[in-house]
Amino acid sequence: MINQATSDRLVYAAMRLFSExxxxxxxxxxxxxxxxxxxxxxxxxxxxxxDLLLEVLRRYRDGIWPMLLKPAWQGVxxxxxxxxxxxxxxxxxxxxxxxxxxxxxxSLALELHEPDPAVRELLSVNFRGWVAAIxxxxxxxxxxxxxxxxxxxxxxxxxxxxxxxxxxSRTHRTPEAFDSGVAVLRxxxxxxxxxxxxxxx
Amino acid sequence: MINQATSDRLVYAAMRLFSExxxxxxxxxxxxxxxxxxxxxxxxxxxxxxDLLLEVLRRYRDGIWPMLLKPAWQGVxxxxxxxxxxxxxxxxxxxxxxxxxxxxxxSLALELHEPDPAVRELLSVNFRGWVAAIxxxxxxxxxxxxxxxxxxxxxxxxxxxxxxxxxxSRTHRTPEAFDSGVAVLRxxxxxxxxxxxxxxx
Numbered sequence: 001m002i003n004q005a006t007s008d009r010l011v012y013a014a015m016r017l018f019s020e021x022x023x024x025x026x027x028x029x030x031x032x033x034x035x036x037x038x039x040x041x042x043x044x045x046x047x048x049x050x051d052l053l054l055e056v057l058r059r060y061r062d063g064i065w066p067m068l069l070k071p072a073w074q075g076v077x078x079x080x081x082x083x084x085x086x087x088x089x090x091x092x093x094x095x096x097x098x099x100x101x102x103x104x105x106x107s108l109a110l111e112l113h114e115p116d117p118a119v120r121e122l123l124s125v126n127f128r129g130w131v132a133a134i135x136x137x138x139x140x141x142x143x144x145x146x147x148x149x150x151x152x153x154x155x156x157x158x159x160x161x162x163x164x165x166x167x168x169s170r171t172h173r174t175p176e177a178f179d180s181g182v183a184v185l186r187x188x189x190x191x192x193x194x195x196x197x198x199x200x201x
Numbered sequence: 202m203i204n205q206a207t208s209d210r211l212v213y214a215a216m217r218l219f220s221e222x223x224x225x226x227x228x229x230x231x232x233x234x235x236x237x238x239x240x241x242x243x244x245x246x247x248x249x250x251x252d253l254l255l256e257v258l259r260r261y262r263d264g265i266w267p268m269l270l271k272p273a274w275q276g277v278x279x280x281x282x283x284x285x286x287x288x289x290x291x292x293x294x295x296x297x298x299x300x301x302x303x304x305x306x307x308s309l310a311l312e313l314h315e316p317d318p319a320v321r322e323l324l325s326v327n328f329r330g331w332v333a334a335i336x337x338x339x340x341x342x343x344x345x346x347x348x349x350x351x352x353x354x355x356x357x358x359x360x361x362x363x364x365x366x367x368x369x370s371r372t373h374r375t376p377e378a379f380d381s382g383v384a385v386l387r388x389x390x391x392x393x394x395x396x397x398x399x400x401x402x
Contacts, residue, residue: 022314024225057368100315109372110311113223116300123372156378157385160365167364168357171310171324177357188385191392 002041007034011059014052019104022111023053051117053108057122060105064129065140079140080189083158085181087132090162091175094177099173102166105130131155146195203242210236211243212260215253222306223312224254226261251317254309256322265330280341281390284359287335288383291363292376300374303367306331328360335359349397362386 013035017026031124032039046052060067071084072089088142094102101107112119134155138145145151161181168177218227223299229250247253250252261268275285295303302308306327313320321350335356337348346352362382369378 020314022225022312024223024312025314102311106368107311107314109368110303110308111223111225113221113226113308115245120372120374127369127372151383153381153385156369156381157362160369160378160382161358161361162365163368164361164365167307167310167368168328168361171321171328173321177361180354180357180359183351184354184389188389188392191389191396195392 004044005047006035006037006041010045010052011055012039013037015056015059015104018053018056018108023049023108024111041185050119054118054122057105057119057126060126061122061129063134064126069133079137080144080193082137083134084182084186085189087158087162087185090166091178091182094166094178095175096168099169099175102170103163106163106166127159131159134158144193144196147194147199148197149192158185204244207236207238207242208246209251211246212237212256214238216257216260216305219254219257219309222300224250224309225312253318253341255319255323258306258309258320258327261327262323262330265327265334270334280338281345283338284335285383285387288359288363288386290381291367292379295367295370295379296376300370300376303371306363306369307364332356332360345394347393349399350393350397359386 010031013031014026017034019032021030021050021166026049030041031049031052032042035042043170046055068089069086072086076082090103105123109123109127115123120146131152132155135151138149138151139156142149145154161184165178165181169175212234214232215227216230218235222231227250229240229243232250232253233243236243244251247256268288271288273287273339277283277286291304306324310324310328312335313324316324331355333356336352339350339352339356343352344356362385366382370376
């Protein structure tokens with residue numbers, strides 16, 4: 001048997017290390033050291049490193065509200081501004097570590113070229129959850145968007161801009177590419193709002 | 202001594218394998234088998250796997266015109282359409298392999314969390330070369346864009362949209378996210394052109 005506290009310590013250690021070093025470069029010994037746990041408790045709860053990865057991805061999936069959206073949206077009521085507040089939280093993560101680490105899901109998605117179907121499905125579910133959160137914002141702002149705006153497509157586009165910007169900023173080790181992407185996205189939303197005002201007057 | 206043909210075979214084998222399996226998952230033995238070369242010739246030309254990676258990244262950098270832009274732009278004269286033709290060539294790469302492999306530079310950029318500075322610099326140079334090619338298109342289309350359009354920022358945005366779309370399409374194993382991104386980008390360019398026409402009449 002392994003208690004919940006030990007299991008949590010292992011999962012959060014893996015979460016941290018996969019995000020900072022990558023999945024392939026993280027060894028089971030690294031995880032045990034980081035968690036201060038012994039191999040018996042690890043193998044009992046998570047027989048393989050992939051079992052830990054699956055649990056990490058489930059925690060990200062289930063934690064999107066408390067870990068990501070709630071802190072980003074604190075005090076931000078306007079639905080479009082919530083989108084930019086979420087992007088700002090990714091910028092803060094980037095600059096907190098000198099643009100070395102970015103989105104943990106995006107990194108895993110490109111590191112694992114042919115992941116096991118269960119892993120790929122959980123990566124996909126994480127992306128879908130993120131896009132769904134943006135869709136909620138866009139639905140709330142529907143009156144500010146052109147009548148024929150494709151809400152789902154726009155929501156997916158926000159994730160595209162986030163991930164593409166994080167990738168370049170990590171590579172160049174400066175937030176400039178991320179900021180540029182956000183600025184063009186903001187310009188696009190301004191143009192959509194202007195078009196919507198034109199339709200409604 | 203190792204002749205140029207053998208050296209090329211090794212580099213192209215590494216290029217293919219890094220792109221398909223990732224850098225970490227490709228062993229020196231894999232490269233030798235793929236290239237049909239012996240370890241003596243490999244170690245003479247490329248003492249470490251990272252030396253091969255550096256050479257692969259130099260080939261991508263130097264090959265952007267013959268390998269990527271020239272085939273994508275064949276028969277496409279309009280500068281804005283050239284941007285979409287380049288994006289279409291990435292879509293074709295994606296769908297050719299069931300959305301398993303995407304942009305080799307983007308994959309390496311996120312797989313290698315803390316790359317050696319020489320590697321990171323060459324990844325960065327590859328991104329900058331790509332963005333510079335888009336800038337050339339946008340400069341040629343300057344008359345069709347608003348006077349205050351930030352050409353460099355827009356060029357970087359095109360790379361952001363490509364990489365963010367490839368990442369999601371690989372994860373979902375369908376080109377839909379990539380297509381969505383391209384559709385929103387096209388809508389953005391339409392709006393810019395319309396604004397430019399408004400300024401000039």
